[in-house]
Amino acid sequence: MDADFSHNPDDLPRLLDACQNGADVAIGSRYVKGGNIKNWSKDRLVLSYGASLYVKSITWLPVNDPTAGFICYKNKVLKALDLEKIRFIGYTFQIEMKYYAWNKGFKLKEVPITFVDREKGNSKMHANIVSEAIKGVLKNEMA
Numbered sequence: 001m002d003a004d005f006s007h008n009p010d011d012l013p014r015l016l017d018a019c020q021n022g023a024d025v026a027i028g029s030r031y032v033k034g035g036n037i038k039n040w041s042k043d044r045l046v047l048s049y050g051a052s053l054y055v056k057s058i059t060w061l062p063v064n065d066p067t068a069g070f071i072c073y074k075n076k077v078l079k080a081l082d083l084e085k086i087r088f089i090g091y092t093f094q095i096e097m098k099y100y101a102w103n104k105g106f107k108l109k110e111v112p113i114t115f116v117d118r119e120k121g122n123s124k125m126h127a128n129i130v131s132e133a134i135k136g137v138l139k140n141e142m143a
Contacts, residue, residue, distance in 0.1 A: 007070040011113050015072035023109035024077050025101050027063060028070030034112030035065070044117075055095055063108055066095045070113060073097075077106050 011028055018026035029035045031052055037045065048067065055066040069091070081100050088096050102108055 006116050007113065008116070011070070011111070012072075014111050015070070018109045018111050019072045019074050022107060024074045024106035025098065025108045026072040027065060027068050027098070027108060027110045028113040028115075029063075029065040029068055029110035030113065030115045031064040032110045032112050035110075036112075036114040037117075038114060039117035059095075059099055061095070061099055061102055063098055063102075064110060066098055067091050068110075069094050070115075071097075073101070074106075077101050077104075080104055080106070 015026040
């Protein structure tokens with residue numbers, strides 16, 4: 001969850017509810033029906049949505065928002081994953097965590113949220129993070 005309130009804390013009960021009702025991983029998703037993004041530039045929207053399509057096409061991960069960072073993991077998922085094997089930094093570790101959970105047979109569910117761009121501070125997005133995501137997913141380093 002982003003601490004700058006880009007993720008609305010009022011959405012937490014819906015993520016928890018999803019995990020209490022069948023999901024092992026609940027993903028706050030911008031790219032499912034009812035999800036939305038506010039205050040992003042067109043370039044940022046294209047980059048984010050394009051990244052999601054790219055990840056899905058390479059990994060077959062059945063998630064519309066694989067780079068999402070507003071997530072509820074059941075304890076059993078975190079215990080089952082070998083967290084020492086998580087190699088990516090930046091946003092890409094979000095993809096890797098979902099991918100490993102899905103490969104272990106855990107049920108992923110997307111919950112629609114509205115993501116609001118930060119009003120203070122700077123984005124962590126930079127060329128190295130984009131490069132890591134493109135190369136890492138393409139090399140299938142998560143497999």
